[in-house]
Amino acid sequence: MSTRSxxxxxxxxxxxxxxxxxxxxxxxxxxxxxxxSAYDRDALDDALDGPRRPAAERLAVYNRQYWFRLFxxxxxxxxxxxxxxxxxxxNHYAARFLLAQPxxxxxLDRAPDGFEQHxxxxxxxxAMSDALREASxxxxxxxxxxxxxxxxxxxxxxxxxxxxxxxxxxxxxxxAVVVERWPLLELKATLANARGESxxxxxxxLADARWWALAREPGGVRHVAxxxxxxxxxxxxxxHTVRDALARLEATCSxxxxxxxxxxxxxxxxxxxxxxxxCGLTTEPDTGDDQGITQL
Amino acid sequence: xxxxADRCGFRATRHGAIVAPVSEPSITANNDAPRRAPAALxxxxxxxxxxxxxxxxxxEHWPAVGYFEVISENFMGPALPPRQRLDAVRARxxxxxxxxxxxxxxxxxxxxxxxxxxxxxxxxxxxxxVTDHLCWTGARGLSHHDLLPAPYVPELxxxxxxxxxxxxxxxxRPFGLENLSSYVEFRRSTMTEWEFYTSVVRTAGCSFMxxxxxxxxxxxxxxxxxxxxxxxxxxxxxLQVHIAGHTREPDGTLVDTHDHPVVDAVWALYAAAWRMxxxxxxxxxxxxxxxxxxDALAELAKARAVRx
Ligand SMILES: [Fe+2]
Numbered sequence: 001m002s003t004r005s006x007x008x009x010x011x012x013x014x015x016x017x018x019x020x021x022x023x024x025x026x027x028x029x030x031x032x033x034x035x036x037s038a039y040d041r042d043a044l045d046d047a048l049d050g051p052r053r054p055a056a057e058r059l060a061v062y063n064r065q066y067w068f069r070l071f072x073x074x075x076x077x078x079x080x081x082x083x084x085x086x087x088x089x090x091n092h093y094a095a096r097f098l099l100a101q102p103x104x105x106x107x108l109d110r111a112p113d114g115f116e117q118h119x120x121x122x123x124x125x126x127a128m129s130d131a132l133r134e135a136s137x138x139x140x141x142x143x144x145x146x147x148x149x150x151x152x153x154x155x156x157x158x159x160x161x162x163x164x165x166x167x168x169x170x171x172x173x174x175x176a177v178v179v180e181r182w183p184l185l186e187l188k189a190t191l192a193n194a195r196g197e198s199x200x201x202x203x204x205x206l207a208d209a210r211w212w213a214l215a216r217e218p219g220g221v222r223h224v225a226x227x228x229x230x231x232x233x234x235x236x237x238x239x240h241t242v243r244d245a246l247a248r249l250e251a252t253c254s255x256x257x258x259x260x261x262x263x264x265x266x267x268x269x270x271x272x273x274x275x276x277x278x279c280g281l282t283t284e285p286d287t288g289d290d291q292g293i294t295q296l
Numbered sequence: 297x298x299x300x301a302d303r304c305g306f307r308a309t310r311h312g313a314i315v316a317p318v319s320e321p322s323i324t325a326n327n328d329a330p331r332r333a334p335a336a337l338x339x340x341x342x343x344x345x346x347x348x349x350x351x352x353x354x355x356e357h358w359p360a361v362g363y364f365e366v367i368s369e370n371f372m373g374p375a376l377p378p379r380q381r382l383d384a385v386r387a388r389x390x391x392x393x394x395x396x397x398x399x400x401x402x403x404x405x406x407x408x409x410x411x412x413x414x415x416x417x418x419x420x421x422x423x424x425x426v427t428d429h430l431c432w433t434g435a436r437g438l439s440h441h442d443l444l445p446a447p448y449v450p451e452l453x454x455x456x457x458x459x460x461x462x463x464x465x466x467x468x469r470p471f472g473l474e475n476l477s478s479y480v481e482f483r484r485s486t487m488t489e490w491e492f493y494t495s496v497v498r499t500a501g502c503s504f505m506x507x508x509x510x511x512x513x514x515x516x517x518x519x520x521x522x523x524x525x526x527x528x529x530x531x532x533x534x535l536q537v538h539i540a541g542h543t544r545e546p547d548g549t550l551v552d553t554h555d556h557p558v559v560d561a562v563w564a565l566y567a568a569a570w571r572m573x574x575x576x577x578x579x580x581x582x583x584x585x586x587x588x589x590x591d592a593l594a595e596l597a598k599a600r601a602v603r604x
Contacts, residue, residue, distance in 0.1 A: 004458045007451060011403035013484070014435040014446075021440050048481045051519040052548050058517075061479040061551065065442055103439045106397035106410050107369055111441070149374035174376075218380070 016043035020059050021066040022102060024095060032067065032091070034060035070098055070111060077112035078139040080188045081119070084132055086199030093122055109147070116140040131182050131202050138184055141176035145216040148173035153276035160281050165243045169272075170280035174216040177226070177234045177277075181209045185223060215275060224275060229257065230268040234277060239286045242269075333388050335422040337363050340575035342596050343392070343536075344589075345582065346385060353589040355381075358388055361593065365536075365579050368395040368426070372413040382421065391421040392536065392579075394505075395428035397439070400459050400473070401446045402432040411466050418467055425535045427472040427505035428463075430456060430493055443476050447484035448492035457499035464502050472505035472535040473497060477513040477542070477552030489514065490528040497533060504529060507538035508565045509558065509581075513550040522565055531573020539566055539599065540581040555584035557595050563602045570603045 020043050025032040036056035047055035074094040075082040082090040097118040103111040116136035123129035151174050156164070178185075183203050191200065211231025213224040226234070229249065236245035250261055272278065337343070341362030344350075353359075364385055371382050385391060395414065399407070418426050431443040446452055456473075464471035475493050487495070497504055506529060508522075515522040541556030558566075558580070566578075580596040587595075 004455050005405070006401075006403040006455060009484075010401075010446065010452065011435065013482070014403055014432060014444075017444065018435050018438060018440060021442070046482055046484070048483055050479075050481065050517060052517065055480070058480040061549070062442060062444065066440060069441060103441060104434075104437050106399070106407065106433075106439055107373055108439075108441050109373070146377055147373065147375045150376045150379075216377070 013046055016040050016046060017059075017062075019043065020063055022099065023063055024099065025064065025067050027092070032064075034063045036060050039063075067095065069108075070094070070103070073108055074098075074112050074115065077109075077143055078115060078136060079191060080135045080139050080184060081132060083191050083196070083200045084135050084187075084202060087197035089199070093119055096122065112143070127205070128202060131184070131205075134180060134182065135184050138178055138180065138188065141178050141214060142188075142221065145174060145176055145214060145221060148216060151276075151279045154273060154278040154280055156273065156281065163283075164281070166241050167281045167283050168239075168241050168286060169237045169278040170282050171238045172276055172279040175275070175277050176214045177211065177231055177238075178214060179209050179211050179231055181206055183210075185212065213275060213277060215277075227264075227268075229253070229261075229264065233265065233268055234272060237272075237278075332386065333390060335390050335424050337390050337392070337424050337577050339577065341390075341577045342599055343577060343579040344592060344596055345394075345579060346391075347583065347586055349586040350589045350592070351381060355384065357589075359589065359593060361389060363390040363392060363577070363579075365392045365394045365581075366421075368393040368414055368417060368428075369397050372410075372417050386421050391423060393418055393421070393423045393426040394474075395426070396441075396443065397433055398428040398463065399433045399439075400428065400430060400456055400463075401452060403435050404437070406459055406462065411463065415466055415468075418469060423469060425470040425472055425503070426467050427474055427535065429476060430473045430496060431476050445476055445478040445480065445482070447482040448487040448489055449484060450487070450495075453487075453492060453495045453499060456496045460496065460500035460502045464500070470503050470535055472503040473500075474505040474507050474538065475510050475514075477507075477510040477517075477550075479517055479549065479551070481518055488520070488524075489518075490525045494528050494530070498530075503533045503535040505536050505538070506534050506569070506576075507540070508569055509538065509540040509542060509562045510552060512559075512562045512565055513542050513552050516548070516550045523568060526565070526569055526572055529569075529573065531569075531576065534573060534576045536577045536579055537566065537569060538579050538581055539563075553584055554581050558598070563598065566599065567602045567604055574603065 020039050023035060023038050026035040036059070039056060039059060043059065044055050047059055049055050050058050071091045071094055075087060075090065078090070085093070094115070097115050098111070100118065101114060105111075116139070119136045120133050123132055151172050153172060154169070182205055187200070187203060209228065211226040211228055213226055213234070215222045215224060233245060233249050236248050239245075240248065246261070246265055250258055253261060343363040343365055344361055346364040346366045366382065371378050382391070393414070397410065414426065429443045432446055433442065433444060434440050460471060460473060473493070473496065475489070511522045511525045515525065539558050539562060540552070540554045541558055543551045543553040543555065545551060578599045580592065580599075582592050582595075586592070
């Protein structure tokens, strides 16, 4: 264990420097500029003027780098959301998020964690906002798929089958269930091959919501279309025992759907297992930590 | 250097390839790879910083490259796809680790959980050496994700050296510290950068990860002779030399963007370093506007041509 502590003066200097880094960039001129007038006087005093630039302009290099790097990471993590908003507007939301939740992990990839929740609260009401919320959740689901560890799919034993009804199926982190009311997955695929920063048009709303299971595979992410009730069931199964999930689903069904539910549920559960939607069976209550099933 | 490559390109617009892209190329191609390439590097080896942009070409052609350097943090998490790609690369090439998150000069103690993960990764790829930067990257629980300079004072030599020695002990393999590109100097400094750097490495008993582009960038930004810097280096302790491109801003400030070919002045500095202390493994970093892999390898091959 390394025991020596950093001197207090270093911590103070670094706190001042950190505040310079996080100073918001000025958007008022239509481009992102460092606002050196906002830097702390003591931070300026820490730095020397250079042969080409005064101290404030030297610190501004770091201030810009901090924001542009994080904007790039945010755009990469939320590509669909970023293009629906356009990068300029997306950066505005990203900056507010990052000021509220500055990165704290050594893993830069974690800096965007929670942005979809932040955006949910930051957007107003309206169809465009709803589409952006949906887009951000799809982007977040996609990120989770790529960050998931190696996961063995559930292969139920005879014992498992016996206790299935009163157990909870543990969602695989390598599978996400998403619903879309706009054809956003198609748009996401199109944008993956189209560079650009400007806002793209939101495609027309779908007549009916579409449910998908997104499954990470060696070659990429496979989209598996789900029936709507199947998607709802998979989502409920992430939070409840099989018995409770089925009861909750049944409560929302029409008479005809209710009559067909036993056979359908059997079929959906069987193919969920076949597709590796779950990685375990537990009697522990849901802690809300499951990374797998995305509730939209 | 530049912080992360795939993860950060350290320049104003650094990207974030750290994040797995939406559709990474899959690993295809011939399955005639050896079970695992030897770990050791030739002393004059030429290597390339591994970037996601290269995967498509790499996994199809497996070109001749002396070794790859990967950004440690991109592979330290539990995510499966990066690890699968790393294993495919490691099967055919030696891999060295280059970190951007050690935070050697931060105010907080070193993160032992981070070191645990780094050690596991180094063992996994059997890295001939591991490097990170003589810098701080965060403070008081916040991570700034940049390679930030500190004042050059003897008190911090002791701090950095004790921590670097600890890292090397934990790794159980050679650990090298890289010199930064910097854009600011502190009023508090009482030593030159090279006095500080060489003192830390000597006191710690670790090694240099010498970036000649960074020496050049800082020399232009702060007004020193880059040869003075090189003359201070004990080349018997140099694990690796980085070369890279940079950007010149209108007022002459150089920014370590890794988005251009290596400039002539940096090649000249590289040749001078080789004269003083070659051979050493040489690695090209390219993090933004990444060219097709054959072009990056052609740029890397120039190193052989400029050696005296
Ligand atoms: Fe470097």
